Amino acid sequence: MSSEVFTQLVDAYYTPLYRFALSLAKSPADAGDLVQQTFFIWATKGHGLREAAKAKSWLFTTLYREFLHGRRRDSRATSLEDLPPGEADVAAEDVDRATRMDASAVVVALQTVDEVFRAPLTLFYLEDLSYAEIADALGVPIGTVMSRLSRGKAQLRAALAQEETAGKSKVVPFPGAQGRKRS
Amino acid sequence: MSNNEAKFILGAYRANGRDADDATFGAALAQARSDPALGAWFARTRAHDAAMAAKLREIAPPVGLREAILAGARASRAPRKDRRFPTMWLALAASVAVLLAVTATFWPNRAAAEAAKFAAFAVTDTARGGHEGHGEAAGALQSMLANPATHLGAGLPMDFTALRTSGCRTLNFAGHDVLEVCFQREGAWFHCYIARAGDFPARAAGAPATFTSDPHFASASWSDAAYHFVVVSNAGVEAVKRLL
Secondary structure: OOOHHHHHHHHHHHHHHHHHHHHOOOHHHHHHHHHHHHHHHHHHHHOOOOOOOHHHHHHHHHHHHHHHOOOOHHHHHHHHHHHOOOOOOOHHHHHHHHHOOHHHHHHHHEEEEHHHHHHHHHHHHOOOOOOHHHHHHHOOHHHHHHHHHHHHHHHHHHHHHHHHOOOOOHHOOOOOOOOOOOO | OOOOHHHHHHHOOOOOOOOOOHHHHHHHHHHHHHOHHHHHEEEEEEEEHHHHHHHHOOOOOOOOHHHHHHHHHHHHHHHHHHOOOHHHHHHHHHHHHHHHHHHHHHHOOHHHHHHHHHHHHHHHHHHOOOOOOOOOHHHHHHHHHHOOOOOOOOOOOOHHHHHHOOOOOEEOOEEEEEEEEEEEEOOEEEEEEEEEEEEEEEEEOOOEEEEEEEEEEEEEEEOOEEEEEEEEEEOOHHHHHHHH
16 A cells, blocks of 8 residues: 555544543543554555555454453443433434534533443444445344444433533543554 | 344444445344334434544644654564575674684784674674564654764764653663664665764774775764764665765
8 A cells, every 4th residue: 555545534534533532531631642553554554455445444444453452341230231222202302412512522421321331322423334344344143233233322412411411521631632642 | 123122233333424335234224214203312322422532633642752652663573674585694793703703812902893883783783683673762863863964973962761661662782782773775775883982982082084895785883972983775885875
């Protein structure tokens, strides 16, 4: 892959990748590191992919794997599949709240969603990947993606309401925070 | 299909409408159009999803992230050229390196002997290829080295520790860390090896550059107050001299 093509790839995807990473890592610095690491792996391994169309899914998959590789697994994550189904109904107030809250507060609320739901939910909201591509990226069946989206949305709505009530958005240092310098 | 089943499926329908042609949603979408209650739910869900998507689009990556990615990739991609070196080159380079090292052993001047050993080490490593390295600092140094206006012999401002800890390729020579950065000028690849002067005190600071050349690799060795340098290339000794 030429330098020009690589630059185009970075320009096309580093922003959505960062947004995805931020929802996972909860820290702008760690999110930046994840994105850099993902492109580093591409530069050293992923360039062998012949189908450029697969680059997008490959990047999201790799970033997610790097995140899973880097974080400590806790016991909570293994029991989330046993949670009851989420509330499917969306109230008009939920829509109003999501519209009026600022982006930093929304991200904080998103970061409180259980990780197993947060990854597909963020990819869904980024709108770059279809549900089938999300399933492929995360390595889960399509039905599981749909189930996690339903539960994740319910958790998120609750988190948004809580976040707004608590007024935490006034003290969140995002998105102006800068990534940690690597050197 | 019950409304609950339709909700389950429509929950994966992106608010921007990019899934409109996906047959998976066909029946559920039709049901939402014909069932007012389901239709109202779907409208609220899409509005909520659209609001969330819009919020995420407001998030901007940190300033400098793009540049850091590109610089890191340059640092990691440069060595790929080396992997194309034929095995024969490696054998020849190894022979030259051994010759340099043996010669250095009997060198009357210890400083010159160390310089020759360092050059031999660098030539061998260049021929071996497989270089890997990354990091913002390495990318910045690589850019500086690749700049035709940079005269390597005039001194290179750098932070050795920062380079090493941020991912710059680091080797071990005689028990000490040596950094290696690949760069390109005039279409040719060069490999700069950097050792701390304090790790090799026998070599005098400011020693004049010395050059070696064989049919495949040329090298230049010099020192300043802080570092010892070797640059190796297959572009010929004149190309190496022009760097300084």
